[in-house]
Amino acid sequence: MTALKAHVPLRAITYNLLLGGLHAGDDTRLRAQTEMLAHLGPDVLSLQECTGWTNQHLRRLADELGMVPVDMAPTRVRRAPGPPNGTTLLVRPSSVRVMDHWIVGEGVFHHALIRAWLRPVAAGDDPSSDFTAFATHFSWSSGDARLNEARMLTDYGGPFPGAPRGALLLGDLNTPDREPPDWSLVPANLQSRYRFVKSGGAFGRADRRAVQVLLKSGWQDPQTDFGDPEAASVGYAYSNEPVPWRLDYALVFGLAVSDYFIHDTPGARKLSDHLPVVCDVMVGASS
Incomplete structure (x- = not known):
């Protein structure tokens, strides 16, 4: 058995592409998104809204990034006709090996x-540095739905039988990290997505339970320790919803974080209504 003698740096990214990076079949935006991701250099990549993708779209992106797909899982609930939506996980085979993978929570997740x-390639056949990576996209519809989804992940915020000690959770969790400056900035017909709904139908405060229960269960939020704690991943794309808040998260358990940031540039803002979230971790036997 080859033991991993030093911690290995790995970069994890989560990114919502917005309608697959496509427009009426044109992939110009997806190609620009691929170039941006290539510059960021992920070892583990979670993508949401792979809408309208075929295996050809997935293979081209993977090849240009030097990555391989782990899986692309379709959305379970569709409310309107249109191209299928998907969530995708990819890894860089030169740095990470896939020991096994599953699509889980099919009766729970929207x-x-x-x-x-996963296992660092540098670890050889030593399992002591193995870790779990989750790629997900929580429901847009309500805090109640998201809370049910989060409960599928709370077990992994601490040591859990049959699972590696370290874990990454990468996804668009659709959960606001703060109250908006004024709820009038959010259209009334969209507020039920983000707020508590009282028994009489009136709105309450922002419904943050899905992320809060993950943090209370042991998952850690690197944004609290790195950079600007108020950095937002959305809020710039729509004139009728100019609310800067974070809906996209990279949470960790049992892994040392070396850096974290939201990739907020003028170029990135042109490519999607969400910004990439980047988390650098050190993986090793004592992570």
Whole structure:
């Protein structure tokens, strides 16, 4: 058995592409998104809204990034005709091996949850540095739905039988990280997505329970320790919803974080209504 003698740096990214990066079949935006991701250099990549993708779209992106797909899981609930939506997990085979993977939570998730058992290539056949990566997209519809989805992941915020000690959770969790400056900034017909709904139908505060229960269960939020704690991943794309908040998360358990940031540039803002979230971790036997 080859033991991993030093911690290995790995970069994890989550990114919502917005309608697959496509427009009426044109992939110009997807190609620009691929170039941006290539510059960021992920080892583990979670993508949401792979809408309208075929295996050809997935293979081209993977090849240009030097990555391989772990899986692309379709959205379970569709409310209107249109191209299928998907959640995708990819890894860089020169740095990470896929020991096993599953699509889980099929009766719970509006979109999807992919779970992968990963091992740094540098670890050889030593399992002591194995870790779990989750790629997911939580429901847009309500805090109640998201809370049910989060409960599928709370077990992994601590040591859990049959699972590696370290874990990454990468996804668009559709859960606001703060109250907006004024709820009038959010259209009334969209507020039920983000707020508590009282027994009489009146709105309450922002419904943050899905992420809060994950953090209370042991998952850690690197944004609290790195950079600007108020950095937002959305809020710039729509004039009728100019609310800067974070809906996209990279949470960790049992892994040392070396850096974290939201990739907020003028170029990135042109490519999607969400920004990439980047988390650098050190993986090793004592992570």
